[in-house]
Amino acid sequence: MVKKMRIVVEYCMIRSGLLLERLNSAPYSELVYPSAVTLQLVFSDCHECECIDKCEDEGMAEKYAEAFKRMLPNVQNVLVESKPNFNVLDDRVGSAYEILPGIFDRVQSSMFSMFDSGFIEFVEPDAFNTLTHLAFGGDIDDDRIISLVHANASTLQILEMMHILNGDVAELLQSSDGGEQVFPALKKLHLRRQPEGQTPRRVERTEAAVFPSLKWLCIDMEYPFVDDTFFRGNTETLEYLEMQIDQQCLDVLADTGVFSDERRQKLEHLLLHPAQSNGADVVLSQLRIPMFLGGISQKSYRLCIDGFDVREELIVSLNQVPSVKNLRVVNMFGTKLTLSEIVTILNHLPLVSELGLQHAAGLGTEFDGISAEDLPLYVQDKFSHVAPHLWSLNQKYDEEQLSVETFAIRAMLMITLCPNLTRVIAPKSIRAEYHEVIKKEMAKPHFRENADQMDVLFRVEPTKPLRIV
Numbered sequence: 390m391v392k393k394m395r396i397v398v399e400y401c402m403i404r405s406g407l408l409l410e411r412l413n414s415a416p417y418s419e420l421v422y423p424s425a426v427t428l429q430l431v432f433s434d435c436h437e438c439e440c441i442d443k444c445e446d447e448g449m450a451e452k453y454a455e456a457f458k459r460m461l462p463n464v465q466n467v468l469v470e471s472k473p474n475f476n477v478l479d480d481r482v483g484s485a486y487e488i489l490p491g492i493f494d495r496v497q498s499s500m501f502s503m504f505d506s507g508f509i510e511f512v513e514p515d516a517f518n519t520l521t522h523l524a525f526g527g528d529i530d531d532d533r534i535i536s537l538v539h540a541n542a543s544t545l546q547i548l549e550m551m552h553i554l555n556g557d558v559a560e561l562l563q564s565s566d567g568g569e570q571v572f573p574a575l576k577k578l579h580l581r582r583q584p585e586g587q588t589p590r591r592v593e594r595t596e597a598a599v600f601p602s603l604k605w606l607c608i609d610m611e612y613p614f615v616d617d618t619f620f621r622g623n624t625e626t627l628e629y630l631e632m633q634i635d636q637q638c639l640d641v642l643a644d645t646g647v648f649s650d651e652r653r654q655k656l657e658h659l660l661l662h663p664a665q666s667n668g669a670d671v672v673l674s675q676l677r678i679p680m681f682l683g684g685i686s687q688k689s690y691r692l693c694i695d696g697f698d699v700r701e702e703l704i705v706s707l708n709q710v711p712s713v714k715n716l717r718v719v720n721m722f723g724t725k726l727t728l729s730e731i732v733t734i735l736n737h738l739p740l741v742s743e744l745g746l747q748h749a750a751g752l753g754t755e756f757d758g759i760s761a762e763d764l765p766l767y768v769q770d771k772f773s774h775v776a777p778h779l780w781s782l783n784q785k786y787d788e789e790q791l792s793v794e795t796f797a798i799r800a801m802l803m804i805t806l807c808p809n810l811t812r813v814i815a816p817k818s819i820r821a822e823y824h825e826v827i828k829k830e831m832a833k834p835h836f837r838e839n840a841d842q843m844d845v846l847f848r849v850e851p852t853k854p855l856r857i858v
Contacts, residue, residue: 393427394461400432404484406449412456420460427466428457430492432485454491467493468500468522471508482511490516498522498546509533514540521574524549526581530556542570547577554583558613562599569597576602576626578619582610598622607631611664612638617645628657634697635664648681660693660720693720693745700724707737714738717778720745722785728764728802735776735806744776745783748799750790765835768805779807783814793819797826797846804842813846 402408411417458464469489471482486508493499500522503509509525514536521544525534529550538548538561550558558580564570578600600606601622608619610633620627632638642648659681681694692713694703703724707713717740726734727749735741759767782803786796796819804810815823827846830836836843 390424391422392425393429394422394425394464395429395431397431397433399434400482400485403432403453403488409449409453409456412453412460417460422461423463425461425464427468428461428464428492429468429470431470432482450488450491453488454494457492465497466500467496467498468502470502482508486511486513493517493519500524500547502549509537512537517541519544521545522547522549524551526550526552526554528555529553529558530560535561539564539570542572543574545572545575548572548575549577549579551579551581552583553581553610562618569599571597571599571601574602575600577605578603579605579607580610580613581607596621601626603627605629608633609662611635612641615641617641617647620645620647625655628655630656630658631660631662631693633662633664638664658691660691661695661697663696691718692716693718694724695720696723698724700726700730704730704733707734714740716741718743720783722747725749725787725790728768728799728806731803732772732775732806735779738776740778741776742778743781743783744779745785747785747787748791748796750795762835764802765805768802769835769839772806774808776807777809780809781812781814782807782810786816786819793822794826797823798830800846801827801830801836801843804845805836805839808839808842810842810845812848815846 398408469492489501493501498521499519501517501520502522502524503512509531510533512533514533517537518540520541523538523541523545524547529535538545550561562570598621599618603619603623604626606619606627606629609631612632612635615637661681699721703721714737716738719738719741722745725747730749731746735744782800784796784800784803786793791799796815800813800815800823804813824847827843831840831843
């Protein structure tokens with residue numbers, strides 16, 4: 390039973406009418422898929438463009454819509470993707486886009502992915518006014534891009550602006566009359582700026598609730614406002630938040646109370662990264678870990694603080710914020726932790742099942758003056774079963790901080806600490822030496838009795854997931 394139909398077609402086949410001719414001829418004219426509810430239409434590169442003339446049939450767009458609806462009478466979801474080929478940015482693309490409004494008509498969800506805003510040259514924004522998903526990148530300061538976004542503001546559920554080079558996000562939120570453009574149905578917003586792209590100017594908007602239904606927000610660029618524009622009106626809906634942090638962003642979040650208990654009741658996933666341009670300048674003592682952790686809801690389970698060394702702030706905060714005990718997934722890459730600090734953190738995370746961390750340099754005397762040689766037995770006697778639900782450990786390796794030998798021994802100590810681990814990830818680049826160290830250490834008395842548990846350290850993650858299509 391076919392649920393999803395994927396059709397890949399060259400731009401020029403649409404322009405010439407050749408695709409329409411094939412759809413209306415046997416065997417395609419006899420094919421009907423009543424169970425298919427999703428159509429994925431992919432426009433691809435042209436290979437024989439010079440040989441194909443443009444069809445002059447003025448009713449071609451309507452005929453294409455009729456042909457697709459005959460083949461897929463019950464389709465409810467239409468996904469259209471433009472493959473990037475900047476050598477064919479001419480009326481071949483325009484001809485392909487002309488057939489879309491009819492295909493999008495009367496479906497429940499419609500996705501239009503242009504890859505790059507350069508394709509907007511061939512789009513008539515007024516012809517698209519019921520899109521539920523829009524994706525594009527490049528320059529976002531083109532008036533036609535802004536018009537397309539505004540024309541679909543009332544129906545958009547997903548808006549993705551990826552690989553932004555030039556233009557301000559703020560311009561997309563200003564309607565033609567100078568007021569605030571509201572997106573009442575938007576559930577997912579993803580913003581990403583190219584590293585070489587223009588740094589956005591920070592602006593202040595009005596107090597309107599622009600995204601009242603937002604559930605998923607990723608700001609993979611500098612925060613573009615000096616206020617809480619992204620967070621107004623979605624206190625009861627926002628569940629996933631990923632954003633880059635710099636000092637000015639921190640000040641905005643603190644001043645507007647974005648993470649106060651009253652405002653963040655539903656947040657389940659919180660991921661923080663340093664901003665591309667000046668995130669490293671954040672004053673660690675002002676990172677306000679308690680502020681962020683305070684925003685974690687009672688059913689939260691994922692926290693990622695990536696790129697910041699927040700060791701002291703995090704450990705202090707664990708005693709201040711009771712809701713951390715609900716966390717299931719925690720990643721702290723950038724925070725260099727000793728084994729004793731890891732134990733302290735795990736004691737506050739009774740439900741954690743997946744952990745990502747970075748080890749501090751050396752082994753040293755980490756517990757009450759216990760030497761490195763005595764550490765395994767000490768850990769086993771005093772701290773075993775610290776995190777009973779922890780099954781996955783991802784350790785970031787920094788060759789400037791640790792030798793492979795120390796990294797491997799720390800992994801073995803983590804197995805001793807958390808015997809329910811079934812996946813321990815080590816970088817592929819050091820895997821051979823890493824495994825040799827583990828074999829050597831397993832012959833020593835203090836690790837020998839845990840040899841069965843140590844087998845997990847030799848499991849290799851598949852390089853690529855199995856994909857069935």
